[in-house]
Amino acid sequence: MLQAFLQGAFELIFPDNCLLCRQFLNSRHQRQLCPNCLGSLTLNPTPFSRQPALSTFAFDQAWSVCLYNETAQKLLHAFKYNSKTSLCKTFVPLMIDFIDRYRIPLDKFDLISPIPLHPVRLRERGYNQSSLLSLDLSRHYGISHSENLLIRQKNTTTQTELGAKQRWTNMEGAFKIKNSTDVKDKTIVLIDDLFTTGATLHSAAEALKTAGAARVGVLTLSATI
């Protein structure tokens, strides 16, 4: 009873509001989003595979957790550009739910690695949003987290302004491998927040494969389908 009283007092002093609609959250289980907003994040119904055929990509498998609808778009924007790093608490359970539901063999990979930001971009932002996701997933599934497999050598910050064809050209040679002995014969799953054309993930996977990676999978939080 005392605990309930203290919890109530805590909520009065530090009320939680839904990050999107600002509705008051009176349950301690609804930390960031109200049930409506959380419910509007739609899990992809099946493991994601995309046209053009996967054979045109350097990665071997691709999965994406939720549709890039209006809610996902707003949340991802806050996650990337407004320092709402705490959104991991919403995103990671969603990713785990998806991985477990569709039996995505994440734990069979040797390494899990985020798509790195360019060092200039990382300095500006202060964090790599994909790294926050991959770190939590590595802990949950007991996979080695490797933050420094890839180096982003092209600062391609204006992808959203570009058409699909330009994105591909823009991403050519965007990544290099820090140390190929870390990569050789390894199975690696790359984590990113968003799959649009797949050019970024393709370019990263290509660098890994050229350095001798045995298999590369990609898992993104969201995808524009």
Ligand SMILES: [Zn+2]
């Ligand atoms: Zn809400």
